[in-house]
Amino acid sequence: MANTFEKIGNSEAKPLINALETEPQNTKKYEEMCGVDPEDEKAQEKLLGALKNEKSYMRVSSIFALAEIGDESSVESLAEVLIKDLNQTKACAAFSLGEIGSEKAVEPLSFALKMDKYDSVKECCAISLGKIGDQRAVEPLIMALNEGYSVKSCAALALGEIGNQRAVKPLIPLLDSEKPEVRRNAALALGAIGDEKAVKSLTLVLQDEDETVRTAAVWALGNIGDATAVDVLNSAAADGNETFRCTTLEALGKINDSKAIGTLEKALEDDNVRIQISAITALGKIKDEKATEILVRALGDNNKEVRSCVSNALINRKEEAVEPLIRSLSDENENIRENSVLLLIEIGDERAVDPLIKYLETNTRTQPETLKITAVQKIKADSEEDLIYSYNTKVIPPGDFEISSDDITKKVTLQGKTAVVTPENSSQETESATKETTSKNQAEKDTQAVLNPDQSSEKRDKIQEPEPVEETGLSVDKIYMLRGMVSAVLIIILYSKRK
Numbered sequence: 001m002a003n004t005f006e007k008i009g010n011s012e013a014k015p016l017i018n019a020l021e022t023e024p025q026n027t028k029k030y031e032e033m034c035g036v037d038p039e040d041e042k043a044q045e046k047l048l049g050a051l052k053n054e055k056s057y058m059r060v061s062s063i064f065a066l067a068e069i070g071d072e073s074s075v076e077s078l079a080e081v082l083i084k085d086l087n088q089t090k091a092c093a094a095f096s097l098g099e100i101g102s103e104k105a106v107e108p109l110s111f112a113l114k115m116d117k118y119d120s121v122k123e124c125c126a127i128s129l130g131k132i133g134d135q136r137a138v139e140p141l142i143m144a145l146n147e148g149y150s151v152k153s154c155a156a157l158a159l160g161e162i163g164n165q166r167a168v169k170p171l172i173p174l175l176d177s178e179k180p181e182v183r184r185n186a187a188l189a190l191g192a193i194g195d196e197k198a199v200k201s202l203t204l205v206l207q208d209e210d211e212t213v214r215t216a217a218v219w220a221l222g223n224i225g226d227a228t229a230v231d232v233l234n235s236a237a238a239d240g241n242e243t244f245r246c247t248t249l250e251a252l253g254k255i256n257d258s259k260a261i262g263t264l265e266k267a268l269e270d271d272n273v274r275i276q277i278s279a280i281t282a283l284g285k286i287k288d289e290k291a292t293e294i295l296v297r298a299l300g301d302n303n304k305e306v307r308s309c310v311s312n313a314l315i316n317r318k319e320e321a322v323e324p325l326i327r328s329l330s331d332e333n334e335n336i337r338e339n340s341v342l343l344l345i346e347i348g349d350e351r352a353v354d355p356l357i358k359y360l361e362t363n364t365r366t367q368p369e370t371l372k373i374t375a376v377q378k379i380k381a382d383s384e385e386d387l388i389y390s391y392n393t394k395v396i397p398p399g400d401f402e403i404s405s406d407d408i409t410k411k412v413t414l415q416g417k418t419a420v421v422t423p424e425n426s427s428q429e430t431e432s433a434t435k436e437t438t439s440k441n442q443a444e445k446d447t448q449a450v451l452n453p454d455q456s457s458e459k460r461d462k463i464q465e466p467e468p469v470e471e472t473g474l475s476v477d478k479i480y481m482l483r484g485m486v487s488a489v490l491i492i493i494l495y496s497k498r499k
């Protein structure tokens with residue numbers, strides 16, 4: 001929750017909290033400022049003693065040092081400072097009690113929230129009560145909603161952190177506050193609590209003149225997840241700044257309603273990459289076949305970041321994405337086809353095996369090295385021996401790879417076969433037929449090497465023995481075709497072994 005609050009807007013207490021946090025948050029630094037040796041075993045005891053020092057900077061330094069140490073044995077002493085010290089020192093003590101996070105601090109913080117005369121102290125008390133998250137703080141925080149706008153703004157955030165539904169009714173009127181900070185924080189708190197009773201009031205906030213308030217409202221509606229908000233969010237998604245539109249699109253994804261698909265599909269056409277990515281993220285959360293089809297088409301986008309986001313969304317859908325990806329193997333767009341191949345291998349569904357074999361046999365432009373590495377990394381190490389595979393292609397370079405599975409690591413050696421091309425003979429069709437038969441026989445041997453990786457050393461050596469093709473005079477086109485076929489068979493077999 002706190003991260004979301006920070007992204008959407010600062011609270012009224014943020015300047016004060018920032019001032020506190022801009023001090024070096026380092027125990028050693030604070031201890032040295034108090035004249036305490038960081039290596040001293042009694043450092044904490046001496047820091048507690050420094051809370052009574054007549055110099056305020058010494059007391060403040062010891063307060064922050066104790067907060068960094070985080071020992072709840074300091075709570076009682078810090079609570080005493082909270083009641084009796086100067087304004088700024090009390091605010092620091094309140095903040096530090098929240099950093100320690102002990103439930104023992106709830107009562108003194110609640111008391112100070114109610115009784116202290118300084119708003120800066122009350123603000124820090126409210127924020128700290130929200131950090132601690134104890135339900136006993138709900139009533140004191142609700143009462144604080146009647147304080148000045150800076151205090152009620154912090155109290156609203158704290159109630160959102162705690163998440164008790166008792167706070168919904170008193171928070172709703174704050175959506176009409178004259179202060180945008182209060183309206184924004186009330187919307188965030190209602191979204192964090194997640195009660196559907198707030199939906200109607202939050203939809204009205206989408207007409208607010210302040211964009212940060214509207215952004216908080218759409219985030220809240222998405223977090224609540226009520227489908228009745230989809231229509232108003234669809235309307236809102238086309239206007240506003242980047243942050244507002246992205247938040248709106250992501251809210252539609254959280255609600256997971258198919259009525260949002262049209263809006264999200266249109267957003268994919270936007271020139272702004274962030275908006276495109278937000279739309280993809282949202283589509284990835286909507287469990288609908290049409291959403292999956294749109295994501296598959298987006299694999300053809302020219303932007304690498306967009307394609308990467310789409311790939312992640314489809315991988316997360318797993319089996320649901322298999323059939324659309326299989327169909328996309330015949331798409332006119334090369335990006336769609338090639339990314340679909342990689343995703344089908346990554347998902348690892350057996351329905352993809354035959355379509356992938358067919359595709360790879362007829363599309364020699366597929367990147368065999370990329371697919372080989374992807375497939376090899378997927379192998380389960382189910383043999384005690386290292387694996388040696390031979391490839392009849394110059395494109396896949398020889399080399400060693402390590403693969404791991406179930407705490408077993410094994411070396412895989414990829415060795416290239418010799419292949420010499422004699423272009424002057426490449427046009428002779430009779431010889432080509434003989435060469436093709438020879439190469440097919442070799443491809444079968446390669447396949448057997450993969451099917452039986454645990455074969456004896458004698459057989460493995462025999463299969464590794466290169467068979468020069470220089471006498472056969474294979475044409476460049478034939479070798480490239482066979483390269484695709486051999487790589488295809490090997491890749492699919494390797495991929496299927498992970499099952």
